[in-house]
């Protein structure tokens with residue numbers, strides 16, 4: 004009970020900056036936006052052209068969608084990825100503030116920036132029919148009190164007019180932090196981590212599913228989730244992430 008109450012109050016406090024005059028999460032200037040206009044203009048320029056499948060920057064600029072060598076060599080289970088920004092300073096601090104500092108007021112701002120960068124990259128994007136935040140395992144969810152992917156997916160679903168289905172997939176177990184592991188360990192660590200909820204098993208066939216996360220690091224988690232969705236009949240999976248790590 005106590006921990007529930009604690010989670011609830013944490014939730015309420017974290018939401019307060021959304022309704023009270025706030026300060027910019029990057030430069031500290033007071034104003035009504037979670038990120039001020041000057042910082043938006045400075046840090047949220049259009050990303051360099053990136054691989055249409057995994058969102059890693061490409062060395063060339065081309066008017067047509069291209070895939071990177073890694074995706075051509077070993078195609079991931081997902082079909083496309085949109086990222087709003089590169090995961091680097093000082094934007095990485097925003098991701099950490101949302102995930103570990105419980106600054107949930109940033110989530111709608113992330114969603115807006117994701118929508119804007121998506122429309123900039125593809126004015127008429129082929130949008131998914133349903134939106135799924137990457138699920139957290141039960142232990143991590145109760146420890147953190149919220150799922151940052153769901154917090155972003157909720158306003159993104161409204162901004163894009165896509166139905167949100169947060170219970171479509173379950174995370175069967177929490178996994179160690181992927182970034183600290185060797186590539187082979189990462190694959191093992193995440194394998195079979197997800198399951199499709201019973202009530203969706205018959206409803207996934209032929210669906211285009213949009214998967215939402217705060218940051219894409221190695222891509223293994225998104226790859227495993229996309230593979231699970233496709234095993235249950237999904238036709239296409241598009242990732243929508245706020246930030247993309249540039250190292251593989």
Ligand SMILES: [Zn+2]
Nearest residue numbers: 027030039042
């Ligand atoms: Zn600012």
Ligand SMILES: [Zn+2]
Nearest residue numbers: 054057071074
């Ligand atoms: Zn790629």
